Structures are given as structure tokens and as C-alpha cells.
Amino acid sequence: MKQSEMLLPTLRENPADADIKSHQLLVRAGFIRQVASGIYSYLPVGQRVLRKVEQIVREEMEKAGSMEMIMPALQPSELWKETGRWNNFGPELMRIHDRHGREFAMGATHEEVVTGLIRDTVNTYKRLPLNVYQIQTKFRDEKRPRFGLLRGREFLMKDAYTFHDSYESLDVAYDRMFTAYQNIFSRLGLNFRAVIADSGAMGGKDTHEFMVLSEVGEDTIAYSDESSYAANIEMAPVVATYEKQNEEPKEKQKVETKDMKTMEQVADYLGHTVEEGIKSLMFKVDEKLVLVLTRGDHEVNDVKLKNLYDASYIDLATEEETRAAMNAGFGSLGPIDVPENVEIVADNAVQALVNASCGANEDGYHYINVTPHVDFEVSQFADLRFIEEGDPSPDGKGTIVFAKGIEVGHVFKLGEFYADKMGAKFLDENGKAKTMVMGCYGIGISRTLASIVEQYHDESGITWPKQIAPYQVHLLSLNVKKEEQKELADSIYHTLVAAGVEVLYDDRKERAGVKFTDSDLVGIPLRITVGKRASEGVVEFKERLTGEQDEIHQEELLNRIN
Ligand code: ATP
Ligand code: MG
Ligand code: MG
Ligand code: MG
Numbered sequence: 001m002k003q004s005e006m007l008l009p010t011l012r013e014n015p016a017d018a019d020i021k022s023h024q025l026l027v028r029a030g031f032i033r034q035v036a037s038g039i040y041s042y043l044p045v046g047q048r049v050l051r052k053v054e055q056i057v058r059e060e061m062e063k064a065g066s067m068e069m070i071m072p073a074l075q076p077s078e079l080w081k082e083t084g085r086w087n088n089f090g091p092e093l094m095r096i097h098d099r100h101g102r103e104f105a106m107g108a109t110h111e112e113v114v115t116g117l118i119r120d121t122v123n124t125y126k127r128l129p130l131n132v133y134q135i136q137t138k139f140r141d142e143k144r145p146r147f148g149l150l151r152g153r154e155f156l157m158k159d160a161y162t163f164h165d166s167y168e169s170l171d172v173a174y175d176r177m178f179t180a181y182q183n184i185f186s187r188l189g190l191n192f193r194a195v196i197a198d199s200g201a202m203g204g205k206d207t208h209e210f211m212v213l214s215e216v217g218e219d220t221i222a223y224s225d226e227s228s229y230a231a232n233i234e235m236a237p238v239v240a241t242y243e244k245q246n247e248e249p250k251e252k253q254k255v256e257t258k259d260m261k262t263m264e265q266v267a268d269y270l271g272h273t274v275e276e277g278i279k280s281l282m283f284k285v286d287e288k289l290v291l292v293l294t295r296g297d298h299e300v301n302d303v304k305l306k307n308l309y310d311a312s313y314i315d316l317a318t319e320e321e322t323r324a325a326m327n328a329g330f331g332s333l334g335p336i337d338v339p340e341n342v343e344i345v346a347d348n349a350v351q352a353l354v355n356a357s358c359g360a361n362e363d364g365y366h367y368i369n370v371t372p373h374v375d376f377e378v379s380q381f382a383d384l385r386f387i388e389e390g391d392p393s394p395d396g397k398g399t400i401v402f403a404k405g406i407e408v409g410h411v412f413k414l415g416e417f418y419a420d421k422m423g424a425k426f427l428d429e430n431g432k433a434k435t436m437v438m439g440c441y442g443i444g445i446s447r448t449l450a451s452i453v454e455q456y457h458d459e460s461g462i463t464w465p466k467q468i469a470p471y472q473v474h475l476l477s478l479n480v481k482k483e484e485q486k487e488l489a490d491s492i493y494h495t496l497v498a499a500g501v502e503v504l505y506d507d508r509k510e511r512a513g514v515k516f517t518d519s520d521l522v523g524i525p526l527r528i529t530v531g532k533r534a535s536e537g538v539v540e541f542k543e544r545l546t547g548e549q550d551e552i553h554q555e556e557l558l559n560r561i562n
Helices: 021-028 044-063 077-083 111-121 167-187 263-269 305-313 319-327 349-357 417-422 445-455 483-498 512-522 532-536 554-561
Strands: 032-036 039-042 074-076 094-097 103-106 130-139 154-164 192-196 207-213 219-224 230-232 238-240 253-256 280-285 289-294 375-378 384-386 400-415 425-427 433-435 437-444 473-477 503-506 526-530 538-543 549-553
Touching: 021 032, 021 445, 039 044, 044 130, 044 154, 044 167, 044 445, 074 077, 077 103, 077 111, 077 417, 111 154, 111 417, 111 437, 154 167, 154 445, 167 192, 167 207, 167 400, 167 437, 192 219, 192 230, 192 400, 207 219, 207 230, 207 445, 400 417, 400 445, 417 437, 437 445, 473 483, 473 512, 483 503, 483 526, 483 532, 483 554, 503 512, 526 554, 532 538, 538 554, 549 554
Parallel strands: 473 503, 473 526
Antiparallel strands: 032 039, 074 103, 094 103, 130 154, 154 437, 192 207, 207 400, 219 230, 219 400, 238 384, 253 375, 280 289, 400 437, 425 433, 526 538, 538 549
């Protein structure tokens, strides 16, 4: 491609609103341009990189047995009403209506559409399992669109969905998708961790996020420096400190919580102060009931933390508060390791409290009017604290390190939630109708692109890894007015193109300085500069990432490139 014919508008200055490198560089190097807050155009080089990321994703999806399809961005409200998410998704779901007044959602995600499709097309175990994916534009009216492509309101996502006749079958698909994700992010050259994540309000069980390590990440993760253990800090276990090991265990307290109004009061009652940084206090029912502290930024819809605690506990919460609490992840923890000396025994009333705290009842996320009456026993709560840097890893291997992460992917065992709400059933071997079991798996394609730039740049611009670079070679003709330079550059261009090399050819009538600056900014991995020694057939060959450069004869070029 000749740069003189290309739409590649580079800028010398950072856009005023761009605080982070990927945003600054993608705009300055001519990959993207903002159209409105959180909404971008991808210019030709941007589109080429997107396509390359997509291609890697496609290859790994196919390997994992997923089939590509495409579903509509416009989704009738009726589907979302079936699952209750028309109300519960909140203001992030963009809504429009057609000329007849029918309401539609702009697809923020596709569980409803895909479950509706499979419900209508598959009704026997013989057709299961199924694994489908799409790469498509998603719409979310983010409260704070920012950081360029990292948090957009319109963005590109790969979303996959699996359907199963059993949880065992789901486990198999989940593992395959997990491996596919590891392959994808490795192939993209990213430094990432797969972390144990919070299963949110969807009531699912296993879920992992794929986090690119980066200072600009909005999540904090805790990982082992020696093993693959890694967790979103929201999910990092509470650990018991054994400093007081020699003391006699405290006498078990009997706690009556029915008169308490807030979670803080519960905590106080237990002799445990809600420390700064601790954002929520939750109950989880598994086989045991556990009192859990988590942390994370839980400011949602302007509802302050204290209100969240209130909303989660007392029965005076408004539907809005409850939804906010739910969005913040209340009552929704995955498995954690409970230290042996910590145990809370509770009766069934606690289940009601748990339901109330996440605003759930049997048919969804509606707040129920339950006044919890809880009796439970606690021992040694004062010894509980969050995991910290330097602690031994919960898997016994290595030491915990904290890092900031960008969530680029998310895999999730949904279980029967959507299939149940939407009546997606199949007949098993005995002709008995059963509810399908589902999984869902997302990758933010455009966010991943920006994450790559966060990890691959220097002070002069982007340093694309070659597997996703928009072009492999940037060919610079320093002075197009000099006939011998132009001739040599033209001839190299044609040779490389004929050999199947992706070349961007800077044939513009610009000064050498401009060409070098632009070239560093755009970040194509290899640069060939045709300049003073053109008459000898000698050019400069430079690697963008390492800065290594030497002069070589044009005849050696193809060997050096391959
Ligand atoms: P976040 O916690 O950052 O808001 P999410 O958990 O809401 O993300 P998911 O519903 O898990 O996102 O969507 C799957 C993937 O889509 C995410 O892992 C992320 O890579 C990407 N994604 C989500 N929201 C955005 C956004 N606003 N802009 C760009 N990519 C996004
Ligand atoms: Mg989100
Ligand atoms: Mg998330
Ligand atoms: Mg997520």
C-alpha cells in the first residue's frame, strides 16, 4: 500500500482527553478517531490490526470446536423480559423503539438471543453439546466511557455460547475454551493471567477473567510468583493470621442479628471493624455458611457504600438500591477457602438473607421482603484479614504479588439460569425433558487491541508484535525527488509485494524527519529506508522493537524479512 494514497492522519500532539498511552498513540498514529464519547472509527491501519486479532481468535475458536455465526445487534425487548434483564441490566443497556413503538435493546451481550435460537432449533440430547461464537459490535452505555478503546460504549466483542445436556459436558467445553483463551492471549504476545473471578449476580459457578497486566488496569489481581494461582482481588480469599496461635481460641459468640440494620453493625457485633478498603461483607451459602469480606470499587449508580450495605440487609431497600447492590456483586461469591478455625453455622433463615442481599428470589433478581433472623456462631474473627502481598499463595506454592489488570476475556459457567428462564429444554435418552446447561465466553477484541499497545510501545510510538502489526515492512523513500531513490524504492516495493510481504510504502512528498517520526509512531516491525546509498543498491534495515539497524544490499532483503 502506498502511503500517499492512504488515510493515515498522524498527529504530533496527544488528544486533550487521552490520559493513557494506548489511547494517545492509537489516535496519534492514525489507527482510530473518536466520533463521540466512547465511540470510535477504525481507520485503515486500525482495521487491519483488528482483523489480525480477530483472525487469531477465529483460529483458536475453531480449534476449540466453536462455530462462527452472527446475531443481530437489535434485540426485541420481549427476549430480555423473559430473563428479567430488561429491568435488571440497568442503564448500561441502550434502548430504542421503532416507528410502531416496539422496544428494542442494542445488544450489550447475546445470552437472550442465542438461548432463544437454540430453544427453537434444538430439542434432543443428540444435538448437544453445541458451541457457537460471533465477532460483533456491542453497545453498553457505560457510566464513564474512557481510556479510548479500553472502555467504549460501542466496542467489538467475540462472544461464544455453549449448550449442554449435563454439567460434566459443560466442564469439558469450559476447559477447552479456557485453553483457547490461553492460546489466544499468548499468541498475541500479551503478559496476562487467568484469574478466579466473581460470578456476579448470574448465579453461575466457575468463572475466570483473563487479565492483561498493566498499570492502567481497573482491576487488581493477586497472583503467585511461582504457580498459576491468580485471583481477582475481589475474590482473593480472606486469610486467617495465626499470630495469636498460642492463645486459647475465643469463646464462641452467639450472635443475634435480627435487630441489626446494616452490615457494618453486623460486623461490629462480631468484633470486627469494617476496615477501610473493605467494600462489602457478604454471606455465602454452600455447604457451610461463611461470612466473607471482599474489596473492590463498588460505587454504582451513585449509591454509596453505606447504602449498599443497607440495601443488602434491611427490607426497606428500594428496587433501585437492590439492583445497584446486585450490580456491585452482592451475595455473589464463588468458592473460597475457609480457614479451618472459622466457621459460621446458620439456619435456613440465612439463605433468605443471602437471597435478599443479592436481591434474588426463585424467579430472578427481585427484592423480596424478608426480615432475616439469623443465629450463628463465630470464632476467632479478629484473626481474619485479607490476603496481602508477600503472603504465601493459597495453593502453597510461592508468594502473593499484586498487580493491576485489564479484563480482556471472561469465561463463565452459566448453568441453567438462561435456559430455565427461557424454557430451553431437550429430551434426554429416556425421552425426559430437561433444561439445558450453558456457558458463555467473551473477549473484548477492541479492548485487547488497546491492551497490546499498553504493553508494546516506547517514547516514540507503538512497537507492534509482528503477528498483529498492520504491515510487516515500512518502506521509506527519503527523497522522492531523487530519481535513483525513487527507482530503488519502487523496485523493492514491487519485489516485496510480489513475494507476499505486507508493505506500507511511504512514497509521500514529505521531509525525511516527518517520515521517520511517523514511522516510529505507527510502529511497523521492520523498516527499510532508501536514502543516500540508493545508487549502490544499499538500504538501511531497522527493527522497530529493538532499534537494531544495519545497512544491507537490497538483494538480501527477502532473506532478512523471512
Ligand atoms: P468490565 O468489568 O470491564 O466492565 P465486563 O465484565 O462488564 O467488563 P463482560 O460482560 O465480561 O465485560 O464482557 C466480555 C468482555 O468484553 C470483557 O472481558 C471485556 O474484554 C470486553 N468489554 C466489556 N465492556 C467493555 C467496554 N465498555 N469496552 C470495551 N470492551 C469491553
Ligand atoms: Mg462492565
Ligand atoms: Mg468485569
Ligand atoms: Mg466480565
